[in-house]
Amino acid sequence: MGGDLGPASTMPACRAFLDHHPDASLVLVGTPEVLAQSQGWPRCIQVTASQVVAMHDPIEVAMRHKRNSSMRVAISQLKGVDGKAPAAQACVSAGNTAALMSVARYVLKTHEGIERPAIAYAMPNQADRTTTVLDLGANVDCTAEHLLQFAVMGSALAAAMQSTQRGAEPSVGLLNIGEEIIKGGETIRRAGELLRAAHAAGIINFVGNVEGNDIYKGSCDVVVCDGFVGNVMLKTSEGMANMIAEFIRQEFTRGPFSKLAAVLALPVLKRFKARVDPRRYNGAALLGLRGLVFKSHGSADALAFEQALCRAYDAARNGLLDRVHDRIAQTMQSIPAMAAGPTPAAPADPARRVA
Amino acid sequence: MGGDLGPASTMPACRAFLDHHPDASLVLVGTPEVLAQSQGWPRCIQVTASQVVAMHDPIEVAMRHKRNSSMRVAISQLKGVDGKAPAAQACVSAGNTAALMSVARYVLKTHEGIERPAIAYAMPNQADRTTTVLDLGANVDCTAEHLLQFAVMGSALAAAMQSTQRGAEPSVGLLNIGEEIIKGGETIRRAGELLRAAHAAGIINFVGNVEGNDIYKGSCDVVVCDGFVGNVMLKTSEGMANMIAEFIRQEFTRGPFSKLAAVLALPVLKRFKARVDPRRYNGAALLGLRGLVFKSHGSADALAFEQALCRAYDAARNGLLDRVHDRIAQTMQSIPAMAAGPTPAAPADPARRVA
Numbered sequence: 001m002g003g004d005l006g007p008a009s010t011m012p013a014c015r016a017f018l019d020h021h022p023d024a025s026l027v028l029v030g031t032p033e034v035l036a037q038s039q040g041w042p043r044c045i046q047v048t049a050s051q052v053v054a055m056h057d058p059i060e061v062a063m064r065h066k067r068n069s070s071m072r073v074a075i076s077q078l079k080g081v082d083g084k085a086p087a088a089q090a091c092v093s094a095g096n097t098a099a100l101m102s103v104a105r106y107v108l109k110t111h112e113g114i115e116r117p118a119i120a121y122a123m124p125n126q127a128d129r130t131t132t133v134l135d136l137g138a139n140v141d142c143t144a145e146h147l148l149q150f151a152v153m154g155s156a157l158a159a160a161m162q163s164t165q166r167g168a169e170p171s172v173g174l175l176n177i178g179e180e181i182i183k184g185g186e187t188i189r190r191a192g193e194l195l196r197a198a199h200a201a202g203i204i205n206f207v208g209n210v211e212g213n214d215i216y217k218g219s220c221d222v223v224v225c226d227g228f229v230g231n232v233m234l235k236t237s238e239g240m241a242n243m244i245a246e247f248i249r250q251e252f253t254r255g256p257f258s259k260l261a262a263v264l265a266l267p268v269l270k271r272f273k274a275r276v277d278p279r280r281y282n283g284a285a286l287l288g289l290r291g292l293v294f295k296s297h298g299s300a301d302a303l304a305f306e307q308a309l310c311r312a313y314d315a316a317r318n319g320l321l322d323r324v325h326d327r328i329a330q331t332m333q334s335i336p337a338m339a340a341g342p343t344p345a346a347p348a349d350p351a352r353r354v355a
Numbered sequence: 356m357g358g359d360l361g362p363a364s365t366m367p368a369c370r371a372f373l374d375h376h377p378d379a380s381l382v383l384v385g386t387p388e389v390l391a392q393s394q395g396w397p398r399c400i401q402v403t404a405s406q407v408v409a410m411h412d413p414i415e416v417a418m419r420h421k422r423n424s425s426m427r428v429a430i431s432q433l434k435g436v437d438g439k440a441p442a443a444q445a446c447v448s449a450g451n452t453a454a455l456m457s458v459a460r461y462v463l464k465t466h467e468g469i470e471r472p473a474i475a476y477a478m479p480n481q482a483d484r485t486t487t488v489l490d491l492g493a494n495v496d497c498t499a500e501h502l503l504q505f506a507v508m509g510s511a512l513a514a515a516m517q518s519t520q521r522g523a524e525p526s527v528g529l530l531n532i533g534e535e536i537i538k539g540g541e542t543i544r545r546a547g548e549l550l551r552a553a554h555a556a557g558i559i560n561f562v563g564n565v566e567g568n569d570i571y572k573g574s575c576d577v578v579v580c581d582g583f584v585g586n587v588m589l590k591t592s593e594g595m596a597n598m599i600a601e602f603i604r605q606e607f608t609r610g611p612f613s614k615l616a617a618v619l620a621l622p623v624l625k626r627f628k629a630r631v632d633p634r635r636y637n638g639a640a641l642l643g644l645r646g647l648v649f650k651s652h653g654s655a656d657a658l659a660f661e662q663a664l665c666r667a668y669d670a671a672r673n674g675l676l677d678r679v680h681d682r683i684a685q686t687m688q689s690i691p692a693m694a695a696g697p698t699p700a701a702p703a704d705p706a707r708r709v710a
Contacts, residue, residue, distance in 0.1 A: 235566045
């Protein structure tokens with residue numbers, strides 16, 4: 001039901017996903033009118049919900065006043081009831097991010113040892129792979145322990161999603177403003193210490209500090225940062241991509257010669273566009289929950305939303321949930337600071353403490 | 356003497372600048388061998404220095420062991436000695452940023468009411484103007500008061516540099532992860548309060564929170580953030596620009612048809628490239644000092660370094676130093692929190708307390 005386009009985008013995406021994945025089945029959650037569209041679809045279960053969380057609903061509305069929202073019902077499909085297996089292995093939504101995170105935390109709870117879930121997104125890089133960056137906005141203030149948790153969960157995600165491609169242990173970088181270990185504020189420097197300890201314990205493959213340009217260079221597989229920095233980074237990238245696309249469009253339509261050049265260069269420009277098309281990378285993982293939840297960009301069209309479904313499908317197939325769980329358990333054993341929870345230095349944001 | 360290319364880039368740039376600005380004169384500071392190249396140049400004074408700060412010299416080396424460095428001698432030209440007028444109105448360096456900031460702070464001191472200078476850079480935007488962003492890395496941990504100071508200084512810079520273009524009071528946005536005033540951590544929210552107070556007092560034209568994409572959209576003239584976030588934003592942008600340039604190059608050289616298309620599209624591609632050419636935007640201002648210091652990118656070629664010289668020239672001509680001073684004085688009168696200095700909550704970084 002979610003997203004700027006709503007079912008007009010998600011429903012065709014679901015149908016295409018079913019056609020492209022003969023071994024997958026879908027549990028569609030929504031209002032009866034929308035679900036009626038899927039009548040006769042193969043491998044498809046319809047679950048009705050009487051409410052819908054709007055894109056701008058405050059968290060409180062989603063949590064307290066819409067207990068039968070499609071979002072909440074969909075997330076609940078990840079929980080087995082009365083000893084029965086869960087109806088679904090992963091949940092995908094294009095809805096309100098803050099509401100999705102809060103409802104997912106409330107319904108699913110976090111893994112033991114994880115205080116705050118994080119949002120992770122795989123971004124394209126110059127090495128023609130992806131760089132998984134987290135957190136992208138769920139956690140404004142992070143302690144060093146949170147950043148360690150992000151590194152561990154991000155490694156599990158990259159390993160699960162890229163296992164077929166490369167197999168090697170994902171390399172992790174700490175986003176900073178210089179390579180030297182003395183760079184950054186106190187939290188970042190302490191996070192560097194914890195990450196080095198986790199590396200020494202064989203939990204992650206930490207390569208040290210990285211800088212903003214390393215995300216697109218592809219210097220490492222996973223980049224860890226707090227949610228404020230990650231969100232600014234992501235939005236800045238979106239803004240720059242839009243500016244460049246607009247400048248290219250303007251230059252190729254400036255007079256008859258440019259238009260002719262555009263026609264001739266069209267196949268090349270199309271290939272370029274496809275390579276940086278954000279729809280290909282759609283689908284961010286909410287990590288740290290006891291269930292797989294993926295967030296599609298609100299503006300996703302059918303192609304983009306199908307991509308998010310594919311990501312969730314790959315994550316479930318590759319056992320992401322167990323991988324995250326196992327790595328966190330291993331980290332808690334090896335790094336006492338993580339088991340002890342965050343230091344009291346950074347105040348927890350009460351708005352995030354819904355669960 | 357500074358920069359990756361050293362005098363091979365700066366000297367031709369200085370010569371071109373003199374040719375293009377018949378009303379300007381230059382004080383060239385460097386080693387005698389390099390200065391010998393400028394013999395016979397018009398409107399040009401040579402000042403020799405016996406030492407050079409290397410690009411990777413620690414701050415301590417620049418401060419304590421290279422007291423006769425070209426960097427320090429150049430900055431000293433901004434100070435009048437024994438009641439005499441200063442030899443120069445602005446200083447430009449392509450050298451080591453951290454050293455430049457520290458030496459400039461030590462030699463020039465900060466304006467009254469300014470605890471920490473900031474680095475401000477004008478970035479291209481989709482509205483075909485520039486967005487001035489600060490701080491870009493001088494201050495890792497910032498208090499709300501620092502962010503207010505950045506807003507005031509950034510407004511003075513934008514007004515000085517764009518005055519001929521638009522005349523209106525520059526609009527200022529606070530970089531955040533959402534437009535709502537409750538977004539962000541405690542420091543950001545408090546900074547929002549101070550900025551609204553400064554707006555109400557008529558000191559700045561604050562438009563509220565902006566997000567990363569607004570920088571390139573051109574939603575406002577000045578964007579304020581702490582140095583960590585600003586540095587990540589800047590480096591991420593560099594990385595993305597490099598990736599896109601590389602992808603365009605790759606697609607236009609993939610096979611004979613693409614190469615033909617590239618030849619035909621060359622004038623268009625050149626126009627596009629010129630529009631986003633970072634050399635055109637070279638020259639960051641160090642704001643808050645009692646003297647105008649501009650930092651050129653270390654990798655600057657002659658064209659880029661000349662641009663930094665032009666920026667310093669415009670700043671001096673448009674009275675940037677007085678504008679910053681006057682605005683800060685006005686702010687201290689109107690916003691008691693600023694006059695009182697930062698709250699003790701955020702510990703000052705000892706490494707920055709050189710002066």
